[in-house]
Amino acid sequence: MAKATFLLASLLLLGNVFFIRAAFPPNVITDMAKIVMDNYCSPEKLTGIKEAIEAGGSNTEVLNIPDGNSLASVLSAGFQLTISDTRLVVSYEPDYVPVVPPQMPSLPPEQLVAVLQTSIKLDILEGNIGYLRIDNILGEEVAEKVGPLLLDLIWNKIVATSALIFDLRYTGTGDITGIPYIVSYFTEAEPEIHIDSVYDRPSNTTTKLLSKTTLLGQRYGINKPLIILTSKNTKGIAEDIAYCLQSLKRATIVGEKTAGGSVKISKIKVGDTGFYVTMPTAKSINPITGSSWEVTGVKPNVEVNAEDALATAIKIVNLRALVPAIIEGSATLIADNYAFEDIGAEVAERLKGNLANGDYSMVVSKSSLKAQINDELKTLSGDKGLKTISNTPVMPPMEYSPEMYIELIKMSFYTEVLENNIGYLRFDMFGDFEEVKAIAQIIVEHVWNKVVNTDALIIDLRNNVGGPTTAISGFCSYFFDADKQIVLDKLYDRQTGTTSELLSLPELTGKRYGSKKSLIILTSGVTAGAAEEFVYIMKKLGRAMIVGETTAGDSHPPKIFSVGETGVSLSIPTIHSDTSTGPAWEGTGITPHIPVSADAALGTAKGIFNKHFAGQK
Structure with missing residues (x-):
């Protein structure tokens, strides 16, 4: 009702600026209101407008406007704001002569096809891609009359293509009966599909548009790519066809958002005056989406400028091939x-x-x-390691000086000695064995020696995202004694079909932590890959207590495979831990001995050790 009062306010305001002289019949506004109320396609949007216009019609000042175009402009603005629809327009055209729809010319079918071909363009592009441009959607009656000739000249050439680009960028006219006729060529004969519903306000009837079970010639089918090109000039029936095929997921729309027109626009004269009301008198309601393309337009699946739509469509078709x-x-x-x-x-x-x-x-x-x-x-x-990846160029290896290595190690590791001589070691990624081996002495001197002489150790892997597993056996070995070689895990390699043992190392750089001192490992949902393999081994062998959250359930480091020359690459894990005695950690993660949130894990570990050492005093 608030919007409806705008119409009355506008009329009163404009009425005061003109001479006090009755220029139009007193019933012109009420007659106009009745036309809108009886014919506008969405009566639910007209709430309050009747009362507002009746009030305006009883105001003689409104009718004093001597300029019909000014009054029409004010009324248009009022209607459009009230019902939020710019398609409803009031005009003043005293000399207007109604346009009579052209009749089918009485030409032989061959000549009629020649006329129709001025609005139809066919081309077969490279790669057997069909291109069909139609600037006017034919109705069923016309199509039946010239169908056999159109079939021979155009459609049979289209049917033989591998994909079709249907250009509706310039299509602004058409017959509503052409909607099911065209859509049906891109569906199957059975079952019959409800593709659209059209509500006609003057007759208060709804017509269901159904796909056709019989057609002239072959169907294009449902499997070959169909791309529809649109622009801001695509209007009316063409919009309906594009929206129906998009909603059926049969076509991909490429281009610009369409005009947001209507399936039916009527121009109705107001009594014996020179005023006309042009408005949508029917509306489309898609049975799949429950909504419509009218007013808002059809939104493309791929939005590009209209002039770029064809080139974009060709790229999409070539990709689908x-x-x-x-x-x-x-x-x-x-x-x-x-x-x-x-x-x-x-x-x-x-x-x-x-x-x-x-x-x-x-x-x-x-x-x-x-x-x-x-x-x-x-x-x-269920494997996060099995995925597609981007083809990123391999960076050349960097040359580090000893000083640079030291600074890098300091940034990569964090150590601290806590109360009761409890060591704390955090690092967030595992390195390749050969790389680590080359700088092992530096790591020992600047990291390991700071915690190796503690009475207990907390290893924080809550933010460790993994890396190569080649360094796992070496790192595990620091927490076992040198006098006995231990089978840490068995690894199955799918590519070679062999199983190998992952063994502890008899020789290490620096001092071992040994098998006697207590060890707690902190985990979270981020802990992944090589870090999980380390946690899995230490838990399986009873060497450490695990505190925190279940780990990510990642995989051993995958290998990269190119899918031919397609430009697509896959990350595929090719190795898994021994599953002969039950599931390992891939895909499921490792459950901690003491489950707590990642944030609480360090405090919990400190509490366990502090309580333990306090009991020894």
């Missing part, structure tokens, strides 16, 4: 190399099944395809 090779290549690599053979085989079959089901038919970019594959791999395998 690569999808089978990418999926099948990925499936083969996973089946042949994934550490857990049974899971790898199942994931590979599921990927190929998803391809056959059309799950990748709507990809619009290589990045979106990688993201989709990535999500499916994680879902199907």
Whole structure:
């Protein structure tokens, strides 16, 4: 009601600035109101407008406006604000002659097709991509009359293509009966699909638009790529076709948001005056989305400037042509190399099944395809290490001076000696064995020697994201004695089909911590990869107490595989810990002995040790 009063206020304000002279019949505004109330497509939006216009019509000052265009402009603004619809326009056109819809010319079908071809453009692009531009949507009646000729001249050439780009960037006119006719060529014959509903206000009827079970010629089908190009000039029936096919997930829309027109616009004369009300008298309600493209327009799946839409569409079609090779290549690599053979085989079959089901038919970019594959791999395998990755260039190795190594080590490790001679060691990543071996003496001098003589040790891996597992046996060895070599873990290598033993090392740089002093390891949901392997070994062998949260459930460091020449690469774990006695840590994580939040883990560990040493005093 607040918006409706704007119309009355506008009329009163403008009425005061003109001469006091009745320029228009006193019933012009009420007649106009009745036309709107009886014909506007959404009557629920008209609440309060009737009373406002009746009040304006009873005000003689409103009718003193001598300029019909000024009055029409004020009324248009009032209506549009009240119902939030710029499609409703009041105009003053005393000389207007109604346009009679052109009848089908009485031409032979061949000549009629020649006329129609001025608004239809066909091209076969490189890669057997069809391009079809239609600037006016034909109705069913016209299509039936010239259908056989259009079939021979245009459609049969389109059907043979591998993909179709349907250009509606210039389409602003059309017949509503053409909607199911066109949409049906991109669906299956059965079952019949409810593709749209059109409510007609003057007749108060709703017409269901259904896909057609019989058509002239072949259908394009549901599997070949269909790209629809749109622009801000795409209007009316063309918008409906684009929205229907987008809602059915049969087409990808590329271009600009469309005009936001209507399935039916009517221009109605107000009595014997020169005033006309142009407004939407019908509306589309999509049965799938429950909403409409009208007013707001059709939002593209890929939004680009209209002039760039065709080039973008070609890129999308070419990408989709690569999808089978990418999926099948990925499936083969996973089946042949994934550490857990049974899971790898199942994931590979599921990927190929998803391809056959059309799950990748709507990809619009290589990045979106990688993201989709990535999500499916994680879902199907439960392994965070099995994923797609970006092809980042390998950086050349840096040359470090001894001084630089020392500073790097100081930043990478944190040590402290706490109350009761409790050592604290934190580092957030494991390094490669050969790299660590080369600087082992520096690490011992600047890190290890600060905590090796403590009476108990807390190793903080709450922020350790893993790294190579090559240094694991060496690091574990510091917490066992030199007189006995221990089997830390058994590792199965899928690529070679062999199982190897991970053994403690008989010789180390620096002093061992030994097997007698107490050790607590702190974990969190971030603790991953190589850090989990270390925690797993120390817990399995009873060498440490684990305090904190269940670890990430990552995997041994994966290897990188390129999927042919497609530009897609996969990260695939190829090694897993021994599972002969039950599940290891991959995929599930390691449950701590004492579960507490990551934030509380250090305080809990200190409390355990302090209580222990206090009891010894």
